[in-house]
Amino acid sequence: MNFASTALLALAMSTDAFAAAVGKGTALQKPKWSEALRTGAIFGVIEAITPVIGWGLGLAAADYVKTWDHWIAFVLLLVLGGRMVWVAARKPAEAEAEKPRRHGFWLLAATGFATSIDAMAVGVGLAFLNVSILPVAAAIGVATFVMVALGVMVGRVLGDVVGRWAEAIGGILLIGIGSVILYEHLTALT
Structure with missing residues (x-):
């Protein structure tokens, strides 16, 4: 792969993580750059590892990964987003000041994984093309x-x-990302 293709692929793989991060940022109380960089690092590492895993699976698991990747991403994002909407709906208006200053590692890792499943499938595809996976x-x-x-x-x-609906909007964003992933896959089949 040349530089331009690699850059475009990298940008495409990061767009759903960007949308999820906007949701995560809305759910926090005035996040600082340190939290933004921490969140970026967690997502970035996961997003870098998943295509390597996909590439390693290669031909043996290609059909399985391609068959289920969209469903896995959809369910994970639906559950995470639904939880955010549910918490926001239960929160009284005065609880806005009680927003967390940072998200827990495992919540960020689960969201990062859910948004990176497509990168795993890309890794499988790159194995077929005999692409050097580490630079990508x-x-x-x-x-x-x-x-x-x-x-x-x-x-x-x-x-x-x-205001107080920020977390609900973030949850709706995650559900939307999962729905788009599922829709794009299902419409590509027809």
Whole structure:
């Protein structure tokens, strides 16, 4: 793969993580750059590892990964997003000041994994093309790191604008991302 194809692939793989990060940023109380960079690092590392795993699976698991990747991503994002909407609906207006300053590692890792399943499928495809996976995975990880850090800070601004409904909007974003992943796969089959 040439530089331009690698850069475009990396950008494409990071866009759903960016949208999820906006949701994560809205659910926090005025996130700082340190939290944005931490979130970006978690997502970036996961997004860099998953295409390597997919590439390693190669031909043996290609049909399985391609068959189920969209369903796995959809269910994970539906559950995470649904939880965010449910928590926001139960929260009284005065609880807005009690927003967390940071998300737990496992919540971020689960969201990062859910948004990176497509990168695993891409890794499987790259194995068929005999592409050197490490530079591509590194590019995907760096692009995701940057996009997620920026997404958290965009979410900070949106959180100020939308007030107590920020977490619900973040959850709806995650559900939307999962639905788009599922829709794109199902419509590609027809």
